[in-house]
Amino acid sequence: MTTPRSMTQSAFFVLTALTDEPRHGYGILQEVEELSEGRVELRVGTLYGVLDRLTADGLIALDREEVQQGRLRRYYRLTDEGLAALDEEAERMAAGARAASRRIAARRAAPGAAPGLAGGTA
Template sequence: MTQAAFFVLTALADQPRHGYGILREVEELSDGEVQLRVGTLYGVLDRLTADGLIVLDREEVHEGRLRRYYRLTDEGMQALVAEAERMAAGASAAKRRIAEGRQAPHPSTGPGLAGGLA
């Protein structure tokens, strides 16, 4: 599971969206930190479809422009849940390691990482 695929699945987790909408949604839900590129999107969409994690939901014409909506399959939702847990575990393991590598010289006085690793 690549980063791009993860964020596409996340953007589709609450409701079906079309390609361009996914682009904006990923940027919004990551507070602008993750920028999914147009050139990346359609490859990801094709791969996720081939893997059965998403499926074409419907096509609409909105103000003269075609919108192709995708939605998660049950398998896609399960994959997202599993990946979210792996990521949380990975982030958690990293934070634990960081704390171990920064053992305070005087634990009674040292604040350590409090406030820095929220």
């Protein structure tokens, strides 16, 4: 398995969409849109590029293939490695959000704090 150096927002939401059950492409698209509250709208071509990369990295695997209405549906599932990578990325993002929140709170608590960067202008 090759762990990705950085996880894209699309990959993060695809992995998140697969945490509870295997899904096919269209199901993943719908779940990502719901999970991201509409902020991430994957196009089909982008989705399959992400799926190919996540499969190559060992983070997801083909679960099964089914023919429905004459079309092949591939279902993907999250691997243990994928769950670990998702957990690590979620913690990294949460730590970043906590750091930002501390800085925002400190800025708001400092009366008369100058806007912009220290020693410069915004």
